[in-house]
Amino acid sequence: MPGAMQYGTMQDVESSGTTSNDTPASAGRWRTLAAVSLNSALNAALCMFFSCVEEHAKVALDVEGTAVADLYSVWLLTTLLGLAPALWLLDRYEGTALYLGTLATVASAWQRWFGLIYGHGYIAGVVSQVLCGMGAWIVFTLPGQVSHKRFPRHEQALATGLMLQSNYFGWLLGSALPPLVVDDKTSLLYVARAEAWIASVVGVAILLLYKPWSGQAAHPADVKQAVEQDARVDTSADAATHQGTNSEAMPGHSAAEDSGFAQMLSVVCSHPLFGVQVVCYGVLGGVSFASPSAMFFMIDELNLPDTVAAAANAAFIGCGVLSGTLFGYYFKEPHTFGPTLKTCFAGCALALSGCALQVHFGFLKYSPSSIALLLGLSAIAGATSLGFIGIAIEALCLYRVQASYVCCSVESLVLICAAVLSHLATSESGFMILGVTATACMLPILFSSQQPPPQHVDRH
Numbered sequence: 001m002p003g004a005m006q007y008g009t010m011q012d013v014e015s016s017g018t019t020s021n022d023t024p025a026s027a028g029r030w031r032t033l034a035a036v037s038l039n040s041a042l043n044a045a046l047c048m049f050f051s052c053v054e055e056h057a058k059v060a061l062d063v064e065g066t067a068v069a070d071l072y073s074v075w076l077l078t079t080l081l082g083l084a085p086a087l088w089l090l091d092r093y094e095g096t097a098l099y100l101g102t103l104a105t106v107a108s109a110w111q112r113w114f115g116l117i118y119g120h121g122y123i124a125g126v127v128s129q130v131l132c133g134m135g136a137w138i139v140f141t142l143p144g145q146v147s148h149k150r151f152p153r154h155e156q157a158l159a160t161g162l163m164l165q166s167n168y169f170g171w172l173l174g175s176a177l178p179p180l181v182v183d184d185k186t187s188l189l190y191v192a193r194a195e196a197w198i199a200s201v202v203g204v205a206i207l208l209l210y211k212p213w214s215g216q217a218a219h220p221a222d223v224k225q226a227v228e229q230d231a232r233v234d235t236s237a238d239a240a241t242h243q244g245t246n247s248e249a250m251p252g253h254s255a256a257e258d259s260g261f262a263q264m265l266s267v268v269c270s271h272p273l274f275g276v277q278v279v280c281y282g283v284l285g286g287v288s289f290a291s292p293s294a295m296f297f298m299i300d301e302l303n304l305p306d307t308v309a310a311a312a313n314a315a316f317i318g319c320g321v322l323s324g325t326l327f328g329y330y331f332k333e334p335h336t337f338g339p340t341l342k343t344c345f346a347g348c349a350l351a352l353s354g355c356a357l358q359v360h361f362g363f364l365k366y367s368p369s370s371i372a373l374l375l376g377l378s379a380i381a382g383a384t385s386l387g388f389i390g391i392a393i394e395a396l397c398l399y400r401v402q403a404s405y406v407c408c409s410v411e412s413l414v415l416i417c418a419a420v421l422s423h424l425a426t427s428e429s430g431f432m433i434l435g436v437t438a439t440a441c442m443l444p445i446l447f448s449s450q451q452p453p454p455q456h457v458d459r460h
Contacts, residue, residue, distance in 0.1 A: 028211030029150035029159075035209035036146055036163050039098065040139045041170030042202050043105045046195065047075045047132050048174035049112065050125060053182045053191075060185045061121040071129050076419055078133025079140070083408050086137035087260065090145065090404060095212045097138050102206050105135030109199035113192040139167060140411035144393055144403025149213055154332055160403075161328030161390025165321045168386050172317040175292070176310065260405050267399050273448060274399050280441045281392040282410050284348065286417020287434050287441075288385035291316060291352070293422045294430035295378070298359060301428060304366050311371075312378040319379040320386025328390045337395040344388035345442040351381035352438050356431035385438070 050057045050071045057068045090097045108131035115124015143163035151159045182188050268275040292313040299309035331340045354377045358364045364374060389410075396406045424433050 029146075031209045032146055032150060032211050032213075033159055033163060035098065035206045036142050037166035038202055038206050038209070039102050039105065039135075040143075040163060040167040041173070042199055043101075043132060043135045043139050044167045044170030045174030046105060046109055046112075046199065047072070047129070047136070048171060049178065049192070049195065050129075052175045053178050053188060056182050056184065056188050060116055060188050061125055063122055067122065071125050073419070074126055074129040075133045075136070076415055078130050079136040080412060080415055082134060082137040083140060083412055084261070087141055087404060087408055090138060090141055091260075094142075094145065095210065098142065098210055099207065101135045101138040102203050103135075104131045106196075106199045106203040108132040108135065109192075109196040113189070113196045116189055116192055140415075141404045141408045144397070144407040148397070148403040157332040157390060157394045158325075158328035160393050161324045164390050164393070165324040165386070168317055168324070169321050172314065172321070176314060179310070260402065261409075264401050264405055264409060267401055271399060274396065276444050276448070277392075277396060278406075278409055279413065280345075280445055281389070281396070282413020283417050284345065284385055284438060284441045285389055285410065285414030286419075286421050287348070287352070287438050288320065288382070289414065289418030290421035290425045291378075291381060291385070291434060294425035294434060297426040297430055298364075298428075302359075302364060304364075308366070308371060308374070312374055315375050315379040316382030317386065318382070320382035323383035323387030324390055327387050331391060334395075334398055337391055337398075340391050341388055341395060342446050344384040344391075345438070345445045348381055348384035348388075349435065349438040349442045351377045351384065352431060353435035355381070356429075356435045359431055 050061075050068050054068045058064060061068065086097065089100075108128045111124055111131060112128035115121050115128065143160050146163065147156045147159035178191050182191055268278075295312050295316070296306075296309045299306065299312075327340060331337065355374070358370075358373060358377070364370055393403065393406055393410065396410070397403050421434065421437065424430070427433070
């Protein structure tokens with residue numbers, strides 16, 4: 001199509017060696033998506049093991065104070081330290097990276113159980129969380145690479161969303177199911193053993209489902225020539241009439257000249273709005289991770305039943321997973337990304353502010369109407385603060401940066417902000433802090449000046 005814009009990433013160029021209008025569909029792409037999603041869900045479920053049954057874990061591990069809570073920090077620190085180095089392996093040996101990540105996750109489950117059985121509980125718990133963190137190195141970087149290498153463009157938003165939402169689904173299972181069956185040290189050991197066997201079965205399924213990518217990357221000179229040709233097309237394209245995303249075209253930027261984080265830094269320098277978006281998406285993602293902790297603390301402070309917090313968090317995470325999947329299915333065109341993200345940011349800020357006001361004015365009581373209001377606000381907050389992430393990744397990829405590095409950058413910020421906000425939000429003003437933070441993220445997204453994106457090709 002003469003004068004048409006191609007929206008995509010460097011990964012698209014590398015996949016086909018050309019600037020074609022669409023990434024060819026890869027055979028076995030849905031099998032690979034299932035493998036990546038299972039690995040992500042498994043890792044998220046296992047990392048929550050000690051935190052969700054903290055009191056019983058203290059007895060089993062023979063520790064006091066914040067020792068059990070510190071185990072989650074071990075997982076978080078290990079994950080953050082390894083994300084960037086893991087990209088080197090992921091870029092070159094995707095299958096090997098997935099297999100090693102799965103092996104580390106499965107090993108963490110068995111290490112935990114053996115440690116509890118043979119009396120080295122806390123040391124084994126630390127080692128287990130380190131292994132689980134190593135397994136998470138690919139969880140937050142692989143989705144973008146898989147979707148942009150294997151899926152045609154009209155399926156990329158859905159594929160990215162499904163792989164990212166599977167992590168939240170595992171988080172839901174890992175935090176909701178163990179408390180239902182663990183009531184003493186013995187039952188904790190049974191659950192640890194069951195999780196080890198389940199992890200082994202899931203690990204085998206991952207190995208059987210994954211299908212290595214058969215595409216060949218283009219020669220660097222060919223890539224550079226293709227991207228420069230595409231940039232010339234971008235410059236001459238008719239830049240009219242799409243209501244849209246927060247991205248803008250990048251004429252003259254050769255993705256072949258840079259790679260990875262250097263490429264992202266170049267984009268940030270040329271287009272500061274890209275950096276603003278990365279920060280806002282990362283902070284709102286951190287808000288989503290911190291919200292369940294704030295809910296548990298607030299319900300405990302108000303002496304309400306724990307089932308209220310469990311129901312609210314189930315609504316929060318469940319609606320987030322559902323909305324993230326639906327967003328990827330229905331809002332897959334670039335001109336829909338901007339309005340969708342604006343709606344998500346505004347909805348999250350309003351919902352969390354509503355929770356804060358409900359607590360502040362004493363409306364949160366053990367009554368049907370009060371609980372129904374809390375569940376409704378939690379569902380809206382989860383649907384927006386969790387559901388937006390897949391669309392956000394795709395919107396950032398419009399700047400022609402590699403999808404795996406976009407995922408790594410955003411998810412790193414999510415984890416850092418989650419650690420800080422989880423600490424701050426476990427207080428009487430927890431929901432107020434989260435509401436103010438979400439509002440602060442909303443303003444740059446909602447009121448930023450928008451450049452109308454150039455005409456893009458028909459993905460269908």
